[in-house]
Amino acid sequence: MLRFTLQRLLTGIPTLLVLVAGAFFLMRAAPGGPFDRERDLPPEIEANLRRAYHLDEPLLQQFLHYLGNLLRGDFGPSLQYRDFSVSELIRAGFPVSLHIGALAMLLALLIGVAAGTWAALRQNSAGDHVVMAAAMTGISIPNFVMAPLLVLLVAVGLGWLPAGGYGGGAWRHLVLPVTTLALPQVAYLARLSRASMIEVLASPFIRTARAQGLGLGTILLRHALRPALLPVVSYLGPATAAVITGSVVIEQIFGLPGIGRFFITGALNRDYTLVMGVVVFYGVLILLCNFLVDLVYGFLDPRTRQPG
Amino acid sequence: MSTPLLEVTGLAVRFDTRDGPVHAVRGLDLSLAAGETLGVVGESGSGKSQAVLALLGLLAANGRASGRALFEGQDLLALDEAALNRVRGSRIGMVFQDPMTSLNPCLSIGTQMGLVLAAHRGLGRRAASREAAAMLDAVGIPDPARRLRQYPHELSGGMRQRVMIASVLLCRPALLIADEPTTALDVTVQAQILALMRELRERFGTAIMLITHDLSVVAGLADRIMVMRRGECREQGSAGEVFHAPRDPYTRALLAAVPRLDGPLPVPPAVVPSQAGPLLRARGLQVGFPVRTAGFGRRRVLGAVAGVDLELGPGEVLGVVGESGCGKSTLGRALLQLVPVSAGTVSFLGRELTRLPRARLAPLRRDLQVVFQDPLASLDPRMTVRDIVAEPLETFEPAQGAAGHTRRVAVMLERVGLDPVHMNRYPHQFSGGQCQRVAIARALITRPKLVVCDEAVSALDVSVRAQILGLLLDLRQKLGLSLLFIGHDLAVIRQLSQRVMVMYLGRVMEVAPAVELFTTPRHPYTRALLAAAPVPDPAVERGRVRTGLPGEVPSPLSPPAGCVFRTRCPHAIPACAAAVPALSRHGGAEVACIRVDAIQAENTVNSAN
Numbered sequence: 001m002l003r004f005t006l007q008r009l010l011t012g013i014p015t016l017l018v019l020v021a022g023a024f025f026l027m028r029a030a031p032g033g034p035f036d037r038e039r040d041l042p043p044e045i046e047a048n049l050r051r052a053y054h055l056d057e058p059l060l061q062q063f064l065h066y067l068g069n070l071l072r073g074d075f076g077p078s079l080q081y082r083d084f085s086v087s088e089l090i091r092a093g094f095p096v097s098l099h100i101g102a103l104a105m106l107l108a109l110l111i112g113v114a115a116g117t118w119a120a121l122r123q124n125s126a127g128d129h130v131v132m133a134a135a136m137t138g139i140s141i142p143n144f145v146m147a148p149l150l151v152l153l154v155a156v157g158l159g160w161l162p163a164g165g166y167g168g169g170a171w172r173h174l175v176l177p178v179t180t181l182a183l184p185q186v187a188y189l190a191r192l193s194r195a196s197m198i199e200v201l202a203s204p205f206i207r208t209a210r211a212q213g214l215g216l217g218t219i220l221l222r223h224a225l226r227p228a229l230l231p232v233v234s235y236l237g238p239a240t241a242a243v244i245t246g247s248v249v250i251e252q253i254f255g256l257p258g259i260g261r262f263f264i265t266g267a268l269n270r271d272y273t274l275v276m277g278v279v280v281f282y283g284v285l286i287l288l289c290n291f292l293v294d295l296v297y298g299f300l301d302p303r304t305r306q307p308g
Numbered sequence: 309m310s311t312p313l314l315e316v317t318g319l320a321v322r323f324d325t326r327d328g329p330v331h332a333v334r335g336l337d338l339s340l341a342a343g344e345t346l347g348v349v350g351e352s353g354s355g356k357s358q359a360v361l362a363l364l365g366l367l368a369a370n371g372r373a374s375g376r377a378l379f380e381g382q383d384l385l386a387l388d389e390a391a392l393n394r395v396r397g398s399r400i401g402m403v404f405q406d407p408m409t410s411l412n413p414c415l416s417i418g419t420q421m422g423l424v425l426a427a428h429r430g431l432g433r434r435a436a437s438r439e440a441a442a443m444l445d446a447v448g449i450p451d452p453a454r455r456l457r458q459y460p461h462e463l464s465g466g467m468r469q470r471v472m473i474a475s476v477l478l479c480r481p482a483l484l485i486a487d488e489p490t491t492a493l494d495v496t497v498q499a500q501i502l503a504l505m506r507e508l509r510e511r512f513g514t515a516i517m518l519i520t521h522d523l524s525v526v527a528g529l530a531d532r533i534m535v536m537r538r539g540e541c542r543e544q545g546s547a548g549e550v551f552h553a554p555r556d557p558y559t560r561a562l563l564a565a566v567p568r569l570d571g572p573l574p575v576p577p578a579v580v581p582s583q584a585g586p587l588l589r590a591r592g593l594q595v596g597f598p599v600r601t602a603g604f605g606r607r608r609v610l611g612a613v614a615g616v617d618l619e620l621g622p623g624e625v626l627g628v629v630g631e632s633g634c635g636k637s638t639l640g641r642a643l644l645q646l647v648p649v650s651a652g653t654v655s656f657l658g659r660e661l662t663r664l665p666r667a668r669l670a671p672l673r674r675d676l677q678v679v680f681q682d683p684l685a686s687l688d689p690r691m692t693v694r695d696i697v698a699e700p701l702e703t704f705e706p707a708q709g710a711a712g713h714t715r716r717v718a719v720m721l722e723r724v725g726l727d728p729v730h731m732n733r734y735p736h737q738f739s740g741g742q743c744q745r746v747a748i749a750r751a752l753i754t755r756p757k758l759v760v761c762d763e764a765v766s767a768l769d770v771s772v773r774a775q776i777l778g779l780l781l782d783l784r785q786k787l788g789l790s791l792l793f794i795g796h797d798l799a800v801i802r803q804l805s806q807r808v809m810v811m812y813l814g815r816v817m818e819v820a821p822a823v824e825l826f827t828t829p830r831h832p833y834t835r836a837l838l839a840a841a842p843v844p845d846p847a848v849e850r851g852r853v854r855t856g857l858p859g860e861v862p863s864p865l866s867p868p869a870g871c872v873f874r875t876r877c878p879h880a881i882p883a884c885a886a887a888v889p890a891l892s893r894h895g896g897a898e899v900a901c902i903r904v905d906a907i908q909a910e911n912t913v914n915s916a917n
Contacts, residue, residue: 211402
């Protein structure tokens with residue numbers, strides 16, 4: 001187990017390195033720089049600024065410099081919010097993003113798997129078709145369309161919920177962003193768990209369980225759920241990534257003070273260090289989530305467990 | 309006469325499909341007394357499985373059952389799900405064919421057995437695991453407490469079937485239904501499971517319904533036998549009656565089609581005198597597959613074939629027999645250079661094949677053909693039969709042109725017993741036996757010198773199998789083919805082969821002329837195989853003294869040192885572990901055993917007494 005963990009963590013390093021390099025050079029390839037303003041700064045001042053942030057060095061050297069700092073856990077100072085370091089900004093924004101993201105994932109899992117199982121039990125019935133059609137719609141509507149629609153309907157039209165803001169994490173402020181973020185995942189997970197539940201329910205060991213006179217509840221929960229969850233669990237890694245990218249948009253639309261907002265403003269302002277910091281942070285997060293998924297997978301399916 | 313335990317009258321099963329209703333079972337009557345064993349025999353499509361699934365309410369969603377099935381005073385077919393659940397698993401237990409897929413791979417053995425005990429006897433965790441352990445012990449599973457924590461994939465096939473039987477017996481059912489319980493198992497393991505069922509029947513007094521396609525399996529176990537065909541009962545009677553005085557023509561045909569180990573040997577066709585040595589010769593042939601075992605980076609080599617010498621004369625049929633994992637299929641593929649050979653040589657008509665580059669090997673392939681086990685899977689579903697059979701011609705005789713090829717295909721199809729009119733059909737439009745005929749036609753169209761038949765008749769029904777065997781024998785004689793006939797069924801091998809090679813864990817145990825091998829088997833493994841194979845004759849089966857092999861074939865990843873068979877051999881002595889025994893000549897046979905003479909002497913003493 002220890003060996004497996006170590007191995008998994010080690011294989012994450014090259015992935016991260018590629019990610020960092022890709023983001024770094026892409027960012028630099030974009031036209032403009034962090035100190036471009038409508039009114040040009042005097043050239044001496046800009047040169048001084050550039051020197052202070054090592055932006056005058058050759059690109060490769062800058063990259064190595066950045067990597068060196070990264071190894072010490074230093075994301076560097078933000079080029080835009082000059083009084084804060086990138087780490088401080090992430091520390092401030094992450095709890096908000098985590099709160100919304102985790103709630104969205106939880107919601108997606110519960111509703112998605114339940115709806116998928118429900119549909120699987122009524123394969124090809126009207127109810128099944130309705131659920132699957134709804135899921136297809138959920139997948140095909142992008143969240144930047146869904147968000148304003150929900151705001152218009154629920155917040156502006158009906159006036160039930162606030163249209164934006166975090167409100168210190170009050171539930172009224174969370175409902176819309178979490179729903180928007182979760183919807184495509186609910187839909188995808190419903191389709192996924194329906195398909196895998198149908199397959200599992202048709203397998204010989206379910207027939208054995210029925211021949212043993214077990215009730216439907218026992219068969220579903222004790223026999224079918226675990227194997228049916230396997231494809232669902234392996235999708236959770238990509239789902240985390242989808243929720244994270246989704247949150248970047250959602251936070252902007254609902255005006256939530258999460259990391260996603262920093263990412264967008266950072267990218268627009270060519271705040272190199274801030275964008276890099278968010279990319280690396282989320283990269284590590286996604287790798288960790290995928291690692292967790294592998295662990296859960298091993299728990300669910302004893303055949304993949306590593307001995308010793 | 310007391311009321312029967314189960315009385316079925318007018319059972320019919322219908323499936324509503326897109327192409328209209330399919331009647332799987334039509335008006336079946338049967339009755340079973342408490343403690344009685346009924347063998348239900350039939351070929352695929354006979355409705356034997358659907359009939360029992362209907363009794364337990366386990367039909368597929370589009371299936372409908374009608375009729376009456378009185379069991380302990382209730383009509384099973386009229387019960388709702390809840391009432392049925394009180395009978396299933398409690399009063400009637402069912403064991404299915406494939407113990408791998410019939411157990412939940414994600415739950416430990418203990419959990420699966422515990423769920424049954426909780427549902428029917430309301431036992432808590434601790435009491436359930438005590439009961440389960442006791443039952444595992446009763447079905448001959450050593451160290452039951454540890455097994456309860458294990459998962460199905462950690463157990464061997466035979467163990468899994470024991471677990472299945474144990475979980476069915478937990479609630480002491482009055483009736484045990486076993487649907488092909490030994491079909492997925494090796495012959496020595498099959499003998500163990502059949503012995504176990506006999507023993508449990510004595511001990512618990514359970515009535516058994518044993519469903520099988522294999523008449524030999526029911527011969528030793530069933531009191532009464534029912535023969536089914538196309539959803540109807542063709543004949544029902546005591547085992548003795550059905551086997552010795554069958555009234556129904558279908559039963560007679562079925563019995564005649566079963567190859568018997570104890571019947572008269574088919575007259576071995578004369579071997580064409582060899583002109584220039586053997587057709588095919590292998591020396592020290594080894595095939596290893598690198599496998600990644602659990603953990604990381606530790607690559608090991610699985611020695612599928614570990615040093616095999618072999619010779620095959622022109623026109624000769626060599627049977628290769630052994631249990632799963634013995635390397636017989638790999639051997640066949642290695643001889644044809646279909647898998648890379650790790651060491652040793654293969655020569656065909658004196659030409660060394662193993663080091664031959666691909667381009668030089670290709671022209672030789674027209675003389676080296678193969679027929680595989682699964683007829684449907686080995687034919688391209690998107691090609692017509694004409695194109696499938698003509699494909700080798702397009703490779704080797706392109707000059708003939710399409711019209712010429714079609715003519716050749718028509719002749720060949722006729723030869724293998726298919727109507728050439730159907731040559732534009734696709735494989736799925738044919739039955740399994742017909743597909744195998746197509747595969748044989750494809751193999752023979754280039755007039756090869758050697759055909760490797762890898763379990764070529766194993767997937768076929770008994771009567772179809774007999775036809776295909778007849779066809780192969782006939783073609784061999786007419787065309788002067790050499791056959792390497794690979795199989796696990798001794799009785800089938802015996803019908804066809806002039807010489808037989810017995811393999812175990814990648815090594816040859818014994819090679820002998822067929823007559824000699826079946827009359828005086830010398831290697832302890834050959835003897836065990838022959839002893840384990842059931843005979844389709846109740847009188848013989850019941851009179852047999854059973855000395856089954858213990859355990860199962862060890863993992864080929866870590867074969868025992870020295871003689872690979874010694875861990876299961878009743879005659880093993882410490883010296884057997886010292887070295888791999890070489891083949892040595894005894895009479896007409898070559899045997900790899902250092903104890904041959906001692907065993908022979910022992911036997912003469914025993915039979916003299």
